[in-house]
Amino acid sequence: MSAGTYKMTNRIDDKFSVINGKPRKNLIIYITAGYPSIAATEKLVLEIDRAGADIIELGVPFSDPVADGPAIQESSHYALKKHVSLAGVFKLASKVKPKISSALVLMGYYNSILQYGLTKFAGDCSKNGIDGVIVPDLIPEEGGKLKKAAGAHGVKVIFFLAPTSDSTRIKMVSAMSEGFIYCVTVAGITGTRSALPDFKKYIDLIRRFTDKPLALGFGISTPGMLAKVLKHADGAIVGSAVIKVITASIGKENLPGIVGNFVSKLRKGICNNGYHAKKD
Amino acid sequence: MLLPDKRGYFGDFGGRFLPETLVPALLELEAEYSRAKNDIKFIRELEFYRKNYIGRETPLYFAKRLTEYIGGPKIYLKREDLAHTGSHKINNAVGQALLALRMGKKRVIAETGAGQHGVATATVAAKFGLECDVFMGEEDCERQALNVCRMKLLGARVIPVGSGSRTLKDALNEAFRDWVATVRHTYYIFGTVAGPHPYPMMVRDFQSVIGNEARKQIISMEGRLPDYLIACVGGGSNSIGLFHRFYNDRKVSMIGVEAGGKGINSKLHSATLSCGRPGVLHGAYSYMLQDVNGQVVPTHSIAAGLDYPGVGPEHSFYKATGRAEYYAVTDTEALNAYHLLTRIEGIIPALESSHAIGYVIKNRRRFRKGEIIVLNLSGRGDKDVGRNI
Ligand SMILES: Cc1ncc(COP(=O)(O)O)c(C=O)c1O
Numbered sequence: 001m002s003a004g005t006y007k008m009t010n011r012i013d014d015k016f017s018v019i020n021g022k023p024r025k026n027l028i029i030y031i032t033a034g035y036p037s038i039a040a041t042e043k044l045v046l047e048i049d050r051a052g053a054d055i056i057e058l059g060v061p062f063s064d065p066v067a068d069g070p071a072i073q074e075s076s077h078y079a080l081k082k083h084v085s086l087a088g089v090f091k092l093a094s095k096v097k098p099k100i101s102s103a104l105v106l107m108g109y110y111n112s113i114l115q116y117g118l119t120k121f122a123g124d125c126s127k128n129g130i131d132g133v134i135v136p137d138l139i140p141e142e143g144g145k146l147k148k149a150a151g152a153h154g155v156k157v158i159f160f161l162a163p164t165s166d167s168t169r170i171k172m173v174s175a176m177s178e179g180f181i182y183c184v185t186v187a188g189i190t191g192t193r194s195a196l197p198d199f200k201k202y203i204d205l206i207r208r209f210t211d212k213p214l215a216l217g218f219g220i221s222t223p224g225m226l227a228k229v230l231k232h233a234d235g236a237i238v239g240s241a242v243i244k245v246i247t248a249s250i251g252k253e254n255l256p257g258i259v260g261n262f263v264s265k266l267r268k269g270i271c272n273n274g275y276h277a278k279k280d
Numbered sequence: 281m282l283l284p285d286k287r288g289y290f291g292d293f294g295g296r297f298l299p300e301t302l303v304p305a306l307l308e309l310e311a312e313y314s315r316a317k318n319d320i321k322f323i324r325e326l327e328f329y330r331k332n333y334i335g336r337e338t339p340l341y342f343a344k345r346l347t348e349y350i351g352g353p354k355i356y357l358k359r360e361d362l363a364h365t366g367s368h369k370i371n372n373a374v375g376q377a378l379l380a381l382r383m384g385k386k387r388v389i390a391e392t393g394a395g396q397h398g399v400a401t402a403t404v405a406a407k408f409g410l411e412c413d414v415f416m417g418e419e420d421c422e423r424q425a426l427n428v429c430r431m432k433l434l435g436a437r438v439i440p441v442g443s444g445s446r447t448l449k450d451a452l453n454e455a456f457r458d459w460v461a462t463v464r465h466t467y468y469i470f471g472t473v474a475g476p477h478p479y480p481m482m483v484r485d486f487q488s489v490i491g492n493e494a495r496k497q498i499i500s501m502e503g504r505l506p507d508y509l510i511a512c513v514g515g516g517s518n519s520i521g522l523f524h525r526f527y528n529d530r531k532v533s534m535i536g537v538e539a540g541g542k543g544i545n546s547k548l549h550s551a552t553l554s555c556g557r558p559g560v561l562h563g564a565y566s567y568m569l570q571d572v573n574g575q576v577v578p579t580h581s582i583a584a585g586l587d588y589p590g591v592g593p594e595h596s597f598y599k600a601t602g603r604a605e606y607y608a609v610t611d612t613e614a615l616n617a618y619h620l621l622t623r624i625e626g627i628i629p630a631l632e633s634s635h636a637i638g639y640v641i642k643n644r645r646r647f648r649k650g651e652i653i654v655l656n657l658s659g660r661g662d663k664d665v666g667r668n669i
Binding site: 062063064066067069073077080085086109110111112113114115116136137138139141142159160161162163164165166169173184186187188189 | 287295296297298299300301302303304305443444449453456457460461462463464559560561562563568570572573574575576
């Protein structure tokens, strides 16, 4: 199917559909679009999908990614040197979407979207199979315009919560966020960490105010961490760890396979712990 | 009209665009600041340090020989170069350090370009016993080496930033990244009127002391308001500091001078308001230098403190409403002004401030005899000696 010709149903809700009274557990994989090339990203998406990701986040490279640590920063700059643009990412999305069962989400800084034009952006998301958008520098107070534009095209806008968020902000973010809520594990930027803080209380607090699915991200890099996270959360987001695997394998013929293997291992971590996480 | 509004907007510009993690800290800061500015104890304290530590008020100095040289308008220099540490940046650093103390923070961080804000922050940190880390682009560390020494001497840690263009923009990115992780115990002393709400408002308020004094001074010296206010614009704090008190004096023209680098058609400049368009950078919606895809473009200026692709939202508002005009002055024009002022007034200006002087020299025909100019001499030029002869 070519871009714009297929009717899209939003896959995010499906992914978090309720089984035995609880949302399914989701493995969410982040990669930077265009790292190390658009062609490579295309193969990576297919491989990551096959390896068992539920949602794939495509990072739109930005010159000044303040929420990101060194791994994603560098991947972003690398992609920018190759002139990867939002339009290019859309093209990539429309190509891969019909071939995968994962939901597809864009992660990009607000200025990229703003300069593209909110309405055009929302329309192109929908046309090219993007189910949702995550904007790390957009908070609910400023997110109304994007949400309205995206809503008109059935595209979800996912907002963030942080360990510093109090009950007022939890309520505000929960009311705004669609599909799921992106909960950052630690106050900090993206990047792998040797250990995760105790996030049970944080998750419990958020759950007091919302039924929306909660996905935890930042610092998650091993199957063990993933299992721990998914004991409490509905989704786990792995980004920098995947980028590091890509970085270590740039130039190797079987790059997609190596990354796919890494994702499979993460996937097994979930199944082994008995969660309803089977691929559909 | 009281701006910004509750959401931090000056007309269409401003707001808060940054990770959720930092929002609680900004809300807390906003609340603390609004308590402090109405607290007589805080007001007196600030007053005390302004007078006894910064050395305010700074003189409004009639530059007789510069006036003769230009041959038209009378030129007064607001001598922020005489403030403690050598620039206007200390006005803001003292105010925010007092806030940090009120909020019980033990560590402060700052970004710096020319090093003047870094030195000002290191100074107040030394004075109030706070741990201090300053982020500075590697290129700026080289070209403003004197200020790196001063910061270290003052006990601050200077963290060179090697990412991106290795200048002020990247120092800001790194400071934000630090702050996201340390926000519980760290106060970010932001150096200019950019950034997320409440910084543009708060830094403006602390810098408004410049215009408050200048307005009184010129009235007492000349018996009337000036015709022109002129100041250089990097992030925009010394200029807003001068302009703000005159906002309702509609007959007073305001001119902001940006860094034209090697010329505004060369792509090697930092003339954000002259050549940019609105977008979101470093927490606010404001003019910025960007490509068609919204990527921030590299900038250049001989003055590290002006070498920045963004600008404070209140300036964007002034531009959009026509309250102020913005022009660019090149590296060469600024350098000539630097030498000229040094030779005929015995005042070595910062390269940043030299842009404002350069504007007057370049556009001397715009001004008429009998007109009065108040020009903000935002800092002294010791830091620039030796690299531009
Ligand atoms: C002396 C001096 N003037 C001006 C500036 C530019 O900043 P702003 O536009 O915020 O006054 C700087 C910044 O470092 C400076 O050191």
